[in-house]
Amino acid sequence: MTVWQTSRFRIxxxxxRVMGIVNVTPDSFSDGGAHASTAAALRHCEVLIEEGADILDIGGESTRPGSPAVTLEDELARVLPVVREAVRLQVPISVDTxxxxxxxxxxxLGADIVNDIWALRQPGALDAVAAYPGCGICLMHMHCDPQTMQAMPMQGDVVTAVLDFLTERGAVLQAIGxxxxxxVFDPGIGxxxxxxxxxxxxxxxxxLLASGRPVLAGWSRKSSLGAVAGIEDAAGRKVPSVAAALLAIDRGAAVVRVHDVRDTVAAIAVWRAMRAEQ
Structure with missing residues (x-):
């Protein structure tokens, strides 16, 4: 049985599994400001659970292309009040930081997962997770940084490069115990x-599954979907987002990180019904 061991849950x-996105930010690319207050964010957490989310991913800093960095003080002020209450909701809580x-x-505060776009490459990040021997970790591949990544996109065979990077970062973590x-590995779509x-x-x-680690796919409302579907508005990319999540699952993704939980859960139910008859 493949599991994801986290602080309080063995998933x-x-x-x-469906990871519901809770952006506690004023400037995220698709829903910035919608859940920026603690009360609004917690209501959104409850809605996502009702819609079928297995995991909640709370973030206090936008990582859209070109987004400015957020100060430590601002991120803590946004995230901590939400996490303090969300850990009582009886689902795994991930924090995107x-x-x-x-x-x-x-x-x-009892959060279960650290979801890091830098794959724990920032100074002190490895020591932070090493100090909590039960927490789950999601390592993501990112080329350059949010300020420059789309100005200078990757070159060459992206799949090999992503696999090599994530395998190396996983080995670094295992070397420290x-x-x-x-x-879990995230290829970093976009x-x-x-x-x-x-x-x-x-x-x-x-x-990517050759690494031996489960894959988390984050396609929700990404600009690449808009590019092929002809939809400029991020919030209008629900249908292509659900399609991409389902395609990722069919290709072996263990977790999909999504904004549109209800629709994704419904699509997975159809996929499961089909698989049951194979």
Whole structure:
């Protein structure tokens, strides 16, 4: 049985899991400001759980292309009040952050997963997760940084480069004593990749499974979907987002990170019904 070991939960990945996005930010690319207050964010958490989310991913800093960095003080002020209450909701709580101070603070509050776009490459990040021997970790591939990643996208075979990077980062974690079942890999759709490269990661996603670690796919409302579907408005990309999530699951993704939980859960139910008859 494939599992994701986290602080409070041992998540069974025998069936795909849906991670619902809770952006506590004023400037996220698709829903900035919608859940910026603590009360609004917590209401959104409850709605996502009702819609079928298996995991909640709370973030206090936008990582859209060109987004400015957020100060430590601002991120803590946004995230901590939400996490403090969300850990009572009886589902795994992930926090989307690359700052080790935020990692420590949310893990102290009982958060279950650190979801890091920098794959724990920021100074102090490895020490932060090592100090919490039960927390789950999601390592993501990002080319350059949010300020420059789309100005200078990757070159060459993106699948091989992503697999090599994530395998190396996983090995670094295991070398400091982090058990493999705590680690999940995210190929970083949209983070310094061209449209074609993003779809190459989807088409060849099974190759990423050669790492031996589960894959988390984050396609929701990404600009590459808008590029091929002709939809400029991020919030209007619900249908292509659900389609991409389902294609990722069919190619072996263990977790999909989505805004549109209800629709994704419904699509997965159809996929499961089909698979049951194979």
């Amino acid at each position: 069974d990945l025998a069936q795909p 690359y700052k080790p101070e935020v990692m420590r603070a949310v893990l102290d 982090v058990e493999a079942d705590r680690i 983070f310094g990749k061209t449209v074609a490269q993003n779809f190459s990661l989807l088409a060849r996603q099974n190759q």
